Amino acid sequence: MESRQAQRKNEHLSLARKYYDQAHASHPFDQVRLVHTALPEMAVTDVDLKVPLAGQLQLSAPFYLEAMTGGSQTALTINRQLARLAAKHRLAMATGSVSIALKDPTARASFTVIREENPDGIVIANLSSGASLADARAAVELLDADALELHLNAAQELVMPEGDRRFFWLDNLRELAAALTVPVIVKEVGFGMNKTDVAKLAQAGVQAINVSGRGGTNFALIENRRNHGEDFSSLAQWGQTTPEALLEARAAKTGRPIIASGGISSPLDVIKAGALGASSCGVAGYFLNILQTAGPKALDQEIANWLAVLPRLLALQGVSRFADLPVMAAPVFAPELYSYAQQRHL
Numbered sequence: 001m002e003s004r005q006a007q008r009k010n011e012h013l014s015l016a017r018k019y020y021d022q023a024h025a026s027h028p029f030d031q032v033r034l035v036h037t038a039l040p041e042m043a044v045t046d047v048d049l050k051v052p053l054a055g056q057l058q059l060s061a062p063f064y065l066e067a068m069t070g071g072s073q074t075a076l077t078i079n080r081q082l083a084r085l086a087a088k089h090r091l092a093m094a095t096g097s098v099s100i101a102l103k104d105p106t107a108r109a110s111f112t113v114i115r116e117e118n119p120d121g122i123v124i125a126n127l128s129s130g131a132s133l134a135d136a137r138a139a140v141e142l143l144d145a146d147a148l149e150l151h152l153n154a155a156q157e158l159v160m161p162e163g164d165r166r167f168f169w170l171d172n173l174r175e176l177a178a179a180l181t182v183p184v185i186v187k188e189v190g191f192g193m194n195k196t197d198v199a200k201l202a203q204a205g206v207q208a209i210n211v212s213g214r215g216g217t218n219f220a221l222i223e224n225r226r227n228h229g230e231d232f233s234s235l236a237q238w239g240q241t242t243p244e245a246l247l248e249a250r251a252a253k254t255g256r257p258i259i260a261s262g263g264i265s266s267p268l269d270v271i272k273a274g275a276l277g278a279s280s281c282g283v284a285g286y287f288l289n290i291l292q293t294a295g296p297k298a299l300d301q302e303i304a305n306w307l308a309v310l311p312r313l314l315a316l317q318g319v320s321r322f323a324d325l326p327v328m329a330a331p332v333f334a335p336e337l338y339s340y341a342q343q344r345h346l
């Protein structure tokens, strides 16, 4: 019998699958259109897919496997499959929150498998933004991690019956970012951020910010299903979509890498996120769903496809470097996103 915390991790995996279609019923990146050029004036071989992640870290492609799981037997199997694909395709991979492994040594193998399967790749550990410095150091050490993600998840916690009810994170983030030797990335978990949040995080000294907006995995739906006391179904549409959150982040003008996650489900979404100012993209639910419904071979093919398609889409925009997308491929917005940008003065 697995611990309650491990059972919770398994419920996240099964509920992410159960609610996949409902959470992905609308796709906010449809609100963003790129303008075609008939004259790219470049070759696909001119494209360099490398992008900065955080600090000095560089990714070989502008997307990576975003934080998902760890802590149970099912999580161990999934992390092994994901880490093998990360190693094969030279993609960075973030773990699910390591906190369970710091409390329970039997949960460690489901995380360390990621480093074992991918000894030379970029591995990103993950903890809550309230983590102590000792826990942050222990999480990095456990995985020999190259960076640490710290998540902000107030909406998720509030829907959880056993969740936190006090949210004071900024001072702790400042302390962790200053004290750790690896870069710190602060991320939401699918509700997005606003301009002021992004500015505050940059001022606190975090090296990169992942806006993780609405449009993909929806923790209001997932945790509401786990909550048998109260009903939070009214929060199903809560938060900024990923395109909205990217516009908020762009307006904050931090100069730090801005990472997009939340509903990224095609190479075109990656390009659109880049056009909105993202320096890279994290993909969680879309890849997990393929793994859970069609298996590792199907995910292998999907990732290979993204890597083949991305340089061609960049060339189609006449862009040789991902970072040039915001200048070269200024997007056109559908009325809803346009109205959001106007009303928020973004």
Ligand code: FNR
Pocket (backbone or CB within 6 Å): 012, 013, 016, 066, 067, 068, 069, 095, 096, 097, 126, 149, 150, 151, 187, 188, 189, 190, 212, 213, 215, 216, 217, 261, 262, 263, 264, 282, 283, 284, 285, 286, 288
């Ligand atoms: C997550 N996510 C997540 N994030 C985090 O910072 N720590 C975590 O432990 C988890 N756990 C987790 C479990 C499962 C099953 C999923 C699908 C996701 C959130 C994830 O990293 C991301 O921010 C959101 O899921 C939005 O991206 P997608 O899923 O729409 O691509």
